[in-house]
Amino acid sequence: MPPIRTFTAALGLAAMTATLLVSAAEAAPRNRYVQVQGADGRGYVASRNAHRTSSSFTANRSIQTNGGYGLNRNRSAAYGEGSYSGSSQTVFNSGRSINRSASVHDNGDGTASYQRTVTGSEGRSRSVSGSVPYTPPQ
Template sequence: MRKSVLAAAGMTATALFIAFAPAAEAGQHGRTVHVQGAYGRSYAHDRHVSRQPGAVSVSRGTQTNGGYGVASQRGANWGDGVYSGGASRTFNNGASASRATSVVDNHDGTYSYSHSRTGYDGDTRSVSGVVSRP
């Protein structure tokens, strides 16, 4: 139970920080970089960001000419006492992992939270509960 309370407190602090953080300028931007190395080795990397009031998403990817690569996405939405966010990463060989978090202000001095994480082995762990506002 103690781990749940500490995890919830951390998630609550994160949600509150995001809710009260200075608003970033809305819009989208990104870039793609191609690098050519010695002996014919090369890679391409891209990163794209989208920001809107109450939402942000970021996607990244790296691919080598040797067939190795990884793609990752993360994003968050917040507003009206609700925060939800998550991330995922997938490799070219099919291995993937993800996480998702949500925090809801119950407007009675408590927060409900849930967090789940799926590892590269496919094992999913979840925690959820309700905590009082500090």
């Protein structure tokens, strides 16, 4: 199996395992706002809003500079019952965007299937998918 597939599958499985272990104490929303102003009018504003439950995660992030550069990113994920599915969309101030999606599923037969897709502003996309050996954590 090519190294990128192995890495992608391992990363997805690690994410699925880690997110399945979320405790109820972490279910509270988390918000952060930062504003920095420096010399000569330089600076930026950044904000992040995140919410995690035992079966899902959403986050919105915005970064804007005084020079007009910036981005907005929205992420979401759902997990449970041996599956993980997540996506993110990043939109830059220039109008360009990038979309990512990933999914992992425990097939129940000692393997896990995965798929990851990235799509750019021009509509070009690249996908990787496959199946790898998998033993769920005890």
